[in-house]
Amino acid sequence: MPHFITPLFNTHLKLPLFGSQVPAGFPSPADDHLESELDLNEYLIDHPSETFFVRAKGDSMLEAGIFDKDLLIVDRSLTAKHNDIVIAAVGGELTVKRLCVQHGKPWLLPANPDYRPIQIKEGSELYVWGVVIHAIHRMNANG
Amino acid sequence: MIALVDCNNFYVSCERAFNPKLEGKPVGILSNNDGCIIARSEEIKKLGVAMGTPYFKIPDLIKQHNIQILSSNYALYADMSRRVMQVLSRFTPTMEIYSIDESFLDLSGFAQDLTAYGSTIAKTIKQGTGIPVSIGIAPTKTLAKLANKLAKKGIAGHRQVLDWNTLTDTNAVLQHFPVKDVWGISSGWGSRLAKLGIANTYDLKQTDPKWIRQHFGVVLERIVRELNGTPCIPMEMIAPARKQTLTSRSFGERLTQLLDLRAAVSVFASRSAEKLRTQNLCALSICVFIHTSPFDSSKPAYSNAVTIRFDQPSQDTGWLIHCALSGLARIFKPGYHYQRAGVLLPDLVPSGTQQLSLFSDEPEMDAKHGQLMSMIDNINRIHGRHTIRYASENLSAKWRMRQNMKSPAYTTSWAALPAVNVI
Numbered sequence: 072m073p074h075f076i077t078p079l080f081n082t083h084l085k086l087p088l089f090g091s092q093v094p095a096g097f098p099s100p101a102d103d104h105l106e107s108e109l110d111l112n113e114y115l116i117d118h119p120s121e122t123f124f125v126r127a128k129g130d131s132m133l134e135a136g137i138f139d140k141d142l143l144i145v146d147r148s149l150t151a152k153h154n155d156i157v158i159a160a161v162g163g164e165l166t167v168k169r170l171c172v173q174h175g176k177p178w179l180l181p182a183n184p185d186y187r188p189i190q191i192k193e194g195s196e197l198y199v200w201g202v203v204i205h206a207i208h209r210m211n212a213n214g
Numbered sequence: 215m216i217a218l219v220d221c222n223n224f225y226v227s228c229e230r231a232f233n234p235k236l237e238g239k240p241v242g243i244l245s246n247n248d249g250c251i252i253a254r255s256e257e258i259k260k261l262g263v264a265m266g267t268p269y270f271k272i273p274d275l276i277k278q279h280n281i282q283i284l285s286s287n288y289a290l291y292a293d294m295s296r297r298v299m300q301v302l303s304r305f306t307p308t309m310e311i312y313s314i315d316e317s318f319l320d321l322s323g324f325a326q327d328l329t330a331y332g333s334t335i336a337k338t339i340k341q342g343t344g345i346p347v348s349i350g351i352a353p354t355k356t357l358a359k360l361a362n363k364l365a366k367k368g369i370a371g372h373r374q375v376l377d378w379n380t381l382t383d384t385n386a387v388l389q390h391f392p393v394k395d396v397w398g399i400s401s402g403w404g405s406r407l408a409k410l411g412i413a414n415t416y417d418l419k420q421t422d423p424k425w426i427r428q429h430f431g432v433v434l435e436r437i438v439r440e441l442n443g444t445p446c447i448p449m450e451m452i453a454p455a456r457k458q459t460l461t462s463r464s465f466g467e468r469l470t471q472l473l474d475l476r477a478a479v480s481v482f483a484s485r486s487a488e489k490l491r492t493q494n495l496c497a498l499s500i501c502v503f504i505h506t507s508p509f510d511s512s513k514p515a516y517s518n519a520v521t522i523r524f525d526q527p528s529q530d531t532g533w534l535i536h537c538a539l540s541g542l543a544r545i546f547k548p549g550y551h552y553q554r555a556g557v558l559l560p561d562l563v564p565s566g567t568q569q570l571s572l573f574s575d576e577p578e579m580d581a582k583h584g585q586l587m588s589m590i591d592n593i594n595r596i597h598g599r600h601t602i603r604y605a606s607e608n609l610s611a612k613w614r615m616r617q618n619m620k621s622p623a624y625t626t627s628w629a630a631l632p633a634v635n636v637i
Contacts, residue, residue: 120300121342123625129636137636148342158634163235165634181636198234200344 115205121148123201125158125165132156132167135182137206143167145201158200161189165200215328215351215379216445217319218358219302219335221295222346222366222374224315225253228294229284231344232624232632240281244269247464248285248616285620293625297343305335310449318355320449332375352378355447356440359397360415388416388441398437403430415441459495461485462556465613468507469552475504476539477609482557483538484607487531490559491591496527498561500534502541507553518545527563530583531590535604555613598627 116122127141135156137143143158151157153172158165159179168179168189177197179189191197221227225243230236240258242251251258251267261279263272269283276283295314303309308320325331332349339347350362357378364387365376381387393415394404412418419441427435436446461482469475479502490497505517520541528534538557590602600607622630 118342120297124631126631126633127636128633131636139636142631143634147344148338150341160234163237165234165632167634167636200234 115144115207116146117204118146118148122146122204125167127167127206131181131183131186132169133183135169136208137167137182137203138208142207143203144205144207146204147201149202149204151199151202156203158203160198160200167203170199215321215324215353215377216355216358216449217306217321217328217332217335217349217351218312218355218362219317219319219339219347219349220362220366221298221315222348223253223255224295224345225286225291226255227345228291229287229621231294232290233621236282240279242269242281242283244283244285244619246286246615246617247466248618251283252286283619285617287621287623289623289626290621294343294345298339298345298347301339301342302335305331305338308449308451310451318358318449321351329370329373329375329377329380332377333373336374346374348374350376350378353443354440354445355449356397356437357443360391360395363395364391385416385419388419389414391415393418396437396441398433403434406430457562458558458560459486459489459562460556460558461489462503462554462558463613463615464554465552466616467612468510469613470548470550471610472543472546472548474610474612475542475546475552475555476606477611478555478613479538479542479557480535480604480606480609482555483534484531484604486557486559487529487534487587488591488594490529490562490565491587494565495562496529496565497524497534497559498527498563499523499559500537500541501558501560502538502545502555503558504542504545504552504555506550510551510553513551514549516547516550518547520545521560527565529565530587531604532583535606539606598629 112119123145125143125145127137127143128139130139137156145158149155151170153170155170156167157170157179158167159170160166161179166179169182171178171180177191179191179197181188226236226241229241229243236255238257239255240261240263241255242258242263243253244250245252248269250269251263251265254263254265258281261275261281263275263281272281275281291314298315299309299311299317302317302319306319306321306324310318312318319335321328321331328351332351336347336349339345348362348365350358350360350365352358352361361376361378364370365374369387370376378384391414392404393399393407393412394401396415396418407418412421418438421438423435423438426438439446463478463482465478469478483500486497486500499521501519501521503517503519506513506515508515522537522541524533524537534557542555593602594600622632624630624632
């Protein structure tokens with residue numbers, strides 16, 4: 072069997088959470104007892120078996136906070152609502168856009184004035200692949 | 215009541231989940247080495263491409279109908295299978311994973327309207343993973359399997375869920391159901407039964423189970439009882455512990471040199487050791503085999519195997535490679551065109567139970583080896599398989615499989631995540 076990197080919960084990165092602030096140089100004896108551990112998987116992922124990672128390519132969603140090469144966490148178990156950022160299949164390609172419903176008609180809106188909204192025409196089916204729940208953006212140089 | 219949930223054209227559906235372009239097109243997935251078509255979409259089935267068709271035999275058809283051909287991507291299928299099974303497990307406390315794409319769910323004591331419950335299951339799986347499933351629901355596993363086939367054939371209209379108990383005339387349905395398609399019927403039985411005048415599944419259902427037992431044995435007796443609605447085949451919730459493990463591949467091209475075979479056997483031994491460690495098992499011996507192709511009738515044939523016993527159980531990659539290579543050296547003969555090799559670990563025991571041999575290395579040495587192995591496993595898990603490997607695995611890549619049309623490891627490799635255009 073292959074090794075699964077994502078999002079199996081057996082790859083916990085646990086960071087300790089301390090119960091009280093420690094004045095410098097005077098450790099509280101209570102802090103010897105860890106209260107709990109923080110797991111980023113738990114924070115970022117609600118439905119592990121239905122969550123997928125995808126890589127964003129391009130800049131049409133800049134104003135929504137999605138940059139080129141960002142890691143998107145996509146939950147497929149969620150049903151897309153008005154204003155959700157979604158992964159949608161358009162013409163056989165997966166694309167990320169904001170889903171808007173105006174006067175009962177679905178639109179896929181970019182978040183960058185340089186790009187045009189996509190109207191889902193009558194008869195053509197809009198296939199929402201999943202709902203983006205987080206974008207992970209690296210701030211420092213890759214190291 | 216028992217439900218059999220079966221993923222439709224599973225390998226194709228996995229590919230489509232990440233590549234919407236494949237939707238609605240004829241798609242075929244190739245076996246290891248890109249040899250034969252082993253998974254088909256509905257569209258390619260309709261073009262008359264049979265299961266197991268050699269890829270090289272249908273170039274015109276592929277061109278003519280724009281058939282999409284892909285190498286198999288087992289890392290993707292295994293991960294998608296795991297996801298489907300995890301979602302399914304939310305719908306029942308008792309589940310038996312029957313194969314990579316099938317599960318039995320015990321729905322005893324569940325809601326009256328099992329068709330509706332099944333539809334919810336199917337919808338949840340489709341939305342959450344992208345994989346379409348068919349569901350057969352019936353009082354026994356055998357009937358659930360049968361109901362699933364009927365659902366796939368469209369007996370319930372467009373719905374992919376069929377509750378056996380909602381059928382008005384089940385006997386009429388069984389009359390049209392071939393005996394050979396019943397779960398667990400061996401092909402030999404089919405023709406024997408036909409000679410006895412048991413032509414369809416209804417006839418089989420009407421046969422006296424005791425008579426069947428005398429003439430065919432207990433397995434077919436159980437099938438007959440299950441066809442009559444009496445559960446005889448229990449749910450198996452725990453996979454039986456592995457008693458042996460086999461790692462074997464046919465080569466991308468015929469090999470004649472010992473060096474190339476050494477590389478292949480090293481990789482198989484290394485992979486076998488890895489399997490042992492993930493399952494906390496140790497091997498007591500190792501068997502290496504090599505053979506030429508049974509289809510190369512123009513060339514001389516040769517096959518041989520050798521088993522090497524260990525002084526004490528091992529799961530150490532270095533030791534397994536060492537033994538495998540010394541075994542290979544004993545059976546390799548020059549002048550043959552080898553097509554396949556493999557490593558079999560025939561006797562496995564749980565690790566940690568071994569007795570120390572009087573003449574073995576120091577126990578400290580063993581502990582160090584154990585640490586080394588877990589370090590290698592960790593590095594390979596984080597940075598991808600084969601990041602760290604033994605030098606002999608790298609001697610040659612000539613043996614490796616042809617997989618020229620493989621899709622990326624969409625869900626199991628950071629480097630291969632699906633890209634979405636932000637355009």
